[in-house]
Amino acid sequence: MSNVEQLPIKATSERPAPRRIVRPCEWGLLGAVRDMETQMGTVEAYNRLCDAAQQLKAKIDRGEAQAQNKLFATDPKWIYPAG
Template identity: 80%
Template sequence: MSNIEQLPVKGTSERPAPRRIMRPCEWGLLSTVRDLETQMGTVEAYNRLCDAAQRLKAKIDAGEAEAQHKMWATDPNFIYPAGDR
């Protein structure tokens, strides 16, 4: 009973890594950033994004952060229904 051996394990995977999950709001964000840069230029778009990030950080630091919606939290099967992967 004291002779314990580890079974051989293949430490690599044959399948490709899954694609990054893109939620619907991210497409809107990408479009908004593109429109912002088109209308204001790259530098001013960057400045506006930094201002927005600063406001979000202040909200987090004040303890007023919001949790993500449960529908998008951890269930990739909802985000990528069967057959869409």
């Protein structure tokens, strides 16, 4: 029983990784960021986005976070099928 050897394994996947899910609101966000950068410049657009992120973080920290709409929720079993 002392002659134990590990079987050779293939530690990679044959299938490609799934594409990133893009929801409709993300296209609106990308357009809004592009428009902000056009109108205000990159630096001021970045500052405004940081302010918005800070407000969202404060909302989360206060316990007022909003759950996503179930219409846009995803099932990991559907995205990463077992077989």
